[in-house]
Amino acid sequence: MSLVSIHEVHKYYGDLHVLKGINLNIEAGEVVSIIGRSGSGKSTLLRCMNGLEKYDDGTIILDGKEVSTDEFQIRRLSESVGMVFQNFNLFPHLTVGQNIMLAPTLIRGMSKPAAKELALDMLGKVGLADKFGQYPEKLSGGQQQRVAIARSLAMQPKVLLCDEITSALDPELVGEVLKVLEQLASEGMTLILVTHEMNFARDVGDRVVFMHQGKVWETGPAKDVFAAPQTAELQQFIGAVL
Amino acid sequence: MMQFTDWDILRNLLLAARWTVLLSLIAFAGGAIVGLLLTFMRISRRSALVVMTRIYTEIFQGTPLLMQLFLAFFGLGLVGIDVSPWTAAALALTLFSSAFLSDIWRGCVESLPKGQWEASRCLGLNYLQTMRYIILPQALRVAIPPTVGFSVQIVKGTALASIIGFVELTKAGTMLNNATFQPFKVFAMVALIYFLLCYPLSRASQYLEHKLSRSSK
Numbered sequence: 001m002s003l004v005s006i007h008e009v010h011k012y013y014g015d016l017h018v019l020k021g022i023n024l025n026i027e028a029g030e031v032v033s034i035i036g037r038s039g040s041g042k043s044t045l046l047r048c049m050n051g052l053e054k055y056d057d058g059t060i061i062l063d064g065k066e067v068s069t070d071e072f073q074i075r076r077l078s079e080s081v082g083m084v085f086q087n088f089n090l091f092p093h094l095t096v097g098q099n100i101m102l103a104p105t106l107i108r109g110m111s112k113p114a115a116k117e118l119a120l121d122m123l124g125k126v127g128l129a130d131k132f133g134q135y136p137e138k139l140s141g142g143q144q145q146r147v148a149i150a151r152s153l154a155m156q157p158k159v160l161l162c163d164e165i166t167s168a169l170d171p172e173l174v175g176e177v178l179k180v181l182e183q184l185a186s187e188g189m190t191l192i193l194v195t196h197e198m199n200f201a202r203d204v205g206d207r208v209v210f211m212h213q214g215k216v217w218e219t220g221p222a223k224d225v226f227a228a229p230q231t232a233e234l235q236q237f238i239g240a241v242l
Numbered sequence: 243m244m245q246f247t248d249w250d251i252l253r254n255l256l257l258a259a260r261w262t263v264l265l266s267l268i269a270f271a272g273g274a275i276v277g278l279l280l281t282f283m284r285i286s287r288r289s290a291l292v293v294m295t296r297i298y299t300e301i302f303q304g305t306p307l308l309m310q311l312f313l314a315f316f317g318l319g320l321v322g323i324d325v326s327p328w329t330a331a332a333l334a335l336t337l338f339s340s341a342f343l344s345d346i347w348r349g350c351v352e353s354l355p356k357g358q359w360e361a362s363r364c365l366g367l368n369y370l371q372t373m374r375y376i377i378l379p380q381a382l383r384v385a386i387p388p389t390v391g392f393s394v395q396i397v398k399g400t401a402l403a404s405i406i407g408f409v410e411l412t413k414a415g416t417m418l419n420n421a422t423f424q425p426f427k428v429f430a431m432v433a434l435i436y437f438l439l440c441y442p443l444s445r446a447s448q449y450l451e452h453k454l455s456r457s458s459k
Contacts, residue, residue, distance in 0.1 A: 079366065
């Protein structure tokens with residue numbers, strides 16, 4: 001069974017039909033890039049996958065658990081899925097180390113020393129082990145986003161959702177964050193990214209999902225989709241962004 | 243007839259100012275306790291609790307403090323509960339402050355970015371854990387300057403308690419004026435004492451606001 005199965009998902013914001021029957025299966029270890037114009041529903045779809053946003057019809061099964069916005073269900077889901085945001089959403093009153101240690105100690109019941117070791121380990125992965133005692137405000141945007149990735153990884157998720165995680169960064173800081181993602185991909189982490197980084201989607205991603213008007217308009221292996229887009233809308237989109 | 247020297251006037255006013263200070267402290271402490279309770283009800287996401295606290299806040303913010311004092315003093319008397327001016331003033335000022343403080347604090351909690359809640363949720367924290375470890379520590383920091391600032395309103399609000407016969411600074415001023423017929427001198431002293439009570443508080447509020455906003459940058 002797929003790690004993520006999305007079946008006939010519909011979502012409305014009032015009268016606005018934002019997701020119109022989404023079907024998508026994502027296997028463990030896949031790196032999937034969701035691309036499309038703003039307003040195409042890509043971020044909404046991502047947020048539906050971990051219960052941050054509620055969907056009105058259809059089913060999403062993630063790691064064998066049905067996704068809902070129910071408080072208890074979200075807590076169960078958080079064992080399987082991590083999320084990184086556009087605006088980092090680090091906790092500004094906690095140090096980098098405390099940001100990472102909080103959930104493992106609270107949710108997993110890990111001891112302080114074990115959590116500290118884990119945090120240093122994760123920070124090492126994103127190349128920031130020396131920032132353990134710093135406050136987020138002292139870090140650059142790229143460093144903050146890497147800390148946010150480390151914070152998610154500390155909960156050992158099976159899939160990491162990334163919601164435009166480089167969009168709020170200065171151009172020269174984008175590379176360091178993408179490098180971390182590339183490394184995660186090579187280690188076999190399942191990544192689902194909503195992204196505007198087309199080069200990354202093409203070179204690192206396994207599969208591309210092009211969303212248009214609330215539907216999965218076209219999907220396929222990353223290289224094929226960029227080399228030979230089938231639909232006029234995707235051709236137009238790729239022409240505009242590349 | 244007894245003669246009052248300036249020192250006599252000032253001495254009597256200062257003695258009465260003790261009651262202003264004490265009443266302010268009681269109103270602030272009581273208002274903080276009730277206000278905290280209201281704040282938690284207001285941000286609980288349970289609609290019945292939210293509606294109740296909203297009505298409460300609207301009533302106390304939408305009526306003059308003077309009327310609240312009258313109602314506490316005469317109203318409770320009408321239903322057979324005998325209240326002293328002390329009790330009535332402390333009660334009315336406590337309820338009044340709680341309505342404003344809970345509104346200030348609710349605003350502080352709601353001013354935090356939604357992303358803080360979402361990140362906590364994604365990490366698996368439940369409502370109480372999010373409150374305890376993420377929201378309240380940050381809200382507390384934002385809340386300190388306006389809370390200290392509001393304490394100035396409480397000190398000045400205690401002046402109204404003079405109307406129901408509670409002898410604090412303003413009432414003492416009125417009585418001394420009746421005895422000395424020197425309204426300008428007496429009330430200038432009264433105003434000066436209020437100013438000396440309030441000025442350090444508003445300075446502290448400004449200082450804290452400056453300091454806390456700078457350290458969060």
